[in-house]
Amino acid sequence: MSAWLPTAPCTPHDCATHSGPRTRVAAAVGRLLVGIPLVLAGALLTPLLALLGAAVRDRITVLWAHSVLRVFGLRIRVVGQRPAPRRPGHAGGGMLVVANHISWLDIPALGTVFPSRMLAKSEIRSWPVMGVLAARGGTLFVERERLRALPGAVRTVSAALTAGSRVAVFPxxxxxxxxxxxxxxxxxxxxxxxxxxxxxxVRITYRAPDGQASGAPAFVGNDTLHASLWRVVTAGGLTAEITVLPPIPAGRHTDRRALAHEARTAVLGTAAAGTAGSGTPVAHAVGMPGAVVRAAVPQTTVASDSANRPASSVHQCDNSIPASASSVRTRS
Known part of the structure; x- marks a missing residue:
């Protein structure tokens, strides 16, 4: 494991708890039998979607993402104003969508509101079949463990944004x-x-029927994908709450740290902004390495998909790299 990939003591037993009802085994198996092929179908059709106009592609992506969540047993609640749909023949302006990261479910959760190009680790590109499909579908790749690759990754994301793409990332x-x-x-x-x-x-929250946050969707510590899938489909009454927060206009900040700080404060919410960093972090993500906006209390993070080993999944902790190794420096 790279020295840049931090670790944490969190475990599914401690973090992935659910206070709601449980789904019957037969119903849970049925969810898996429908949900897994639906996810794979989405991956297989992604290259074809890239050939369509932005408006049509968005509608299909939203339908797929909504269906994935519903099939796995989650209700969907959107708080805030949905973005205006893109018009046929118009790509629309570029936008960087940033959200907190809890689970592999976050990708379809974001997709119900903001169909976007995703950022993934470069290892995905070499995967048989799935790597080719991801690349042809517009996924952007970042080499997390190479400091020298960071400016190039920033330029790649910037070019996609300039071309009018939405790019989603879990920073x-x-x-x-x-x-x-x-x-x-x-x-x-x-x-x-x-x-x-x-x-x-964007703020993503998974709630139990009593309205409290549920840990069932969390992909944590020494979790495996099959264990996480089973925990999700057996947790009854889950709701994926997607809170769409006001955009931060272009030009408000000239320094990336200030921009990251405002985005993080918005995602945390006013009440939580003063106590950020007091919780226990857990594993698996897609993001961008670079300088970090520090939480109020220093934390560690889990770096693998299973038993703190380097993971083969797209959901893996990214490196924490000093800002000096990033792209062109902005004014302080």
């Missing part, structure tokens, strides 16, 4: 259990500054 670099949020890496915000596009913060 914490690792998932947290949902009780608190981690630090925001700031390098990806440099791409938004370079492209002159707004940043749209």
């Amino acid at each position: 914490e670099g690792c998932t947290w259990c949902g009780q608190d949020q981690g630090r925001f890496t700031s390098a990806v915000f440099q791409a938004a500054l370079d492209a002159g596009v707004p940043v749209r913060p």
Whole structure:
């Protein structure tokens, strides 16, 4: 494991708890039998979607993402104003969408509101079949463990934003259990500054029927994907709450750290902003390495998909890299 990949003591037993009812085994198996092929179908069709106009592609992506969540047993609640749909024949302006990261479910959760190009670790590109499909579908790749590759990754994201794409990223670099949020890496915000596009913060929360946050969707510590899938489909009454926060206009900040700080404060919410970093972080993410916006209390993060080993999944902790190794420096 790279020295840049931090670790944490969190475990599914401690973090992935659910206070709601449980789904019957037969119903849970049925969810898996339908949900897994639906996810794979989405991956297989992604290259074809890239050939369609932005408006049509968005509608299909939203339908797929909504269906994935519903099939796995989650209700969907959107808080805040949905973005206006893109018109046929118009790509629309670029936008960087940033959200907290809890689970592999976060990708379809974001997709119900903001169909976007995702940022993934470069290892995905070499995967048989799935790597080719991801690349042809517009996924952007970042080499997390190479400092010298960071400026190139920022330029790639900036070019996509400039071309009018929405790019979604989880700037914490690792998932947290949902009780608190981690630090925001700031390098990806440099791409938004370079492209002159707004940043749209989004807060993702998974709730039990009593309205309390549920840890069932959290992909944590020594979790495996099959264990996480089973925990989700057996947790009854889950709701994926997607809070769409006001955009941060282009030009408000000239420094990526200030931009990252405002985005993180928005995602945390006013009440939590003063106590950020007090929770326990957990594993697996897609993000962008770079300088970090520090939480109030220093934390560690889990770096693997299973038993703190380097993971083969797209959901893996990213590196924490000093800001000096990032792209062109902005004014302080």
